[in-house]
Amino acid sequence: MSRTEWNHKPDLPIRVMPLWQWPPKPLAVLRWYWDSWFPISIHLVIVGLAFASYAWASPTLEQAARPGWWIAEIWLRNLVLITLVAHGLHLVFHGHQMQGTEHKYDPRPFPRAGRMFTFGHQLRDNMVWTLASGVTIWSGWEALIWWAMANGYAPTMVWADSPVWFIAVFLLIPIWESFYFYWIHRALHSRVLYRFHALHHRNTDIGPWSGLSMHPVEHVMYFGTVIIHFVVPTHPVHLIFHLMFYAIYAVTTHTGFEGFWASGRKRLHLGNFHHQLHHRYFEVNYGTLDMPWDTAFGTFHDGTDEGQAMMRQRLKERRRP
Numbered sequence: 001m002s003r004t005e006w007n008h009k010p011d012l013p014i015r016v017m018p019l020w021q022w023p024p025k026p027l028a029v030l031r032w033y034w035d036s037w038f039p040i041s042i043h044l045v046i047v048g049l050a051f052a053s054y055a056w057a058s059p060t061l062e063q064a065a066r067p068g069w070w071i072a073e074i075w076l077r078n079l080v081l082i083t084l085v086a087h088g089l090h091l092v093f094h095g096h097q098m099q100g101t102e103h104k105y106d107p108r109p110f111p112r113a114g115r116m117f118t119f120g121h122q123l124r125d126n127m128v129w130t131l132a133s134g135v136t137i138w139s140g141w142e143a144l145i146w147w148a149m150a151n152g153y154a155p156t157m158v159w160a161d162s163p164v165w166f167i168a169v170f171l172l173i174p175i176w177e178s179f180y181f182y183w184i185h186r187a188l189h190s191r192v193l194y195r196f197h198a199l200h201h202r203n204t205d206i207g208p209w210s211g212l213s214m215h216p217v218e219h220v221m222y223f224g225t226v227i228i229h230f231v232v233p234t235h236p237v238h239l240i241f242h243l244m245f246y247a248i249y250a251v252t253t254h255t256g257f258e259g260f261w262a263s264g265r266k267r268l269h270l271g272n273f274h275h276q277l278h279h280r281y282f283e284v285n286y287g288t289l290d291m292p293w294d295t296a297f298g299t300f301h302d303g304t305d306e307g308q309a310m311m312r313q314r315l316k317e318r319r320r321p
């Protein structure tokens with residue numbers, strides 16, 4: 001890869017979760033999970049936000065039994081939350097460039113103007129699709145499951161039933177995400193569905209608002225992850241966390257930077273070179289790093305020159321009649 005292609009690269013090669021590496025490395029697996037949660041991580045922040053939302057900006061199960069103003073409350077809470085997170089990160093990294101361009105992956109300026117964007121501008125395009133479609137469909141799914149839980153169509157549980165399961169659900173959701181996201185994303189790259197996914201790929205360079213900038217059809221599929229609550233017994237706070245994780249994680253993995261630096265040290269990992277490669281080259285890295293799908297199907301790009309050469313070779317072979 002030439003120097004001008006990337007302004008910054010993280011430590012390479014990118015590696016998938018050690019659980020899928022051979023020979024087995026149990027300590028590395030524990031370390032991977034520990035690092036993705038502690039001492040401070042986006043995961044933990046979202047758990048906090050989910051509990052706060054449950055306490056102060058959600059219906060009770062009794063209220064949720066019938067449609068009402070509580071649906072608007074959920075929509076408004078999600079709208080305010082995503083605006084604060086996405087715009088806060090946008091201002092820090094791109095608006096005020098508080099970190100300059102150090103640790104920004106793509107050398108091109110962000111955001112850009114262009115005819116392919118709604119209203120001719122990347123940022124406005126991203127904001128409109130995130131807020132009008134993204135927040136509405138996210139809230140719609142949340143309201144549906146609240147209603148289903150309240151009426152006994154979806155199984156529920158409380159802390160006293162099983163504290164172990166109550167905690168385990170939080171830990172399992174990010175792993176489930178790595179599984180679910182790969183498969184719907186792969187389907188979205190098929191001939192039939194790519195017309196919807198193309199909207200997200202208007203962003204060849206990305207910023208926080210790009211994360212949830214999707215076509216409504218993609219939003220329905222993306223947040224459709226919560227149908228699992230019809231099968232698995234959960235508490236409403238798990239439901240809030242589940243959807244919030246999908247929404248906020250999309251924003252924080254699309255910053256376009258490796259992370260937040262202060263006094264010469266990375267304080268918070270924000271952004272994802274693995275997915276940044278997907279936005280640049282489209283046909284690599286469909287999944288995330290917790291599951292080995294891309295390595296299994298030969299679409300993994302580890303960010304190195306060898307990874308680049310493998311991708312070129314694969315695409316060349318595909319084009320041959």
Ligand SMILES: [Zn+2]
Nearest residue numbers: 200211275279
């Ligand atoms: Zn993306």
Ligand SMILES: [Zn+2]
Nearest residue numbers: 185189197278
């Ligand atoms: Zn894609």
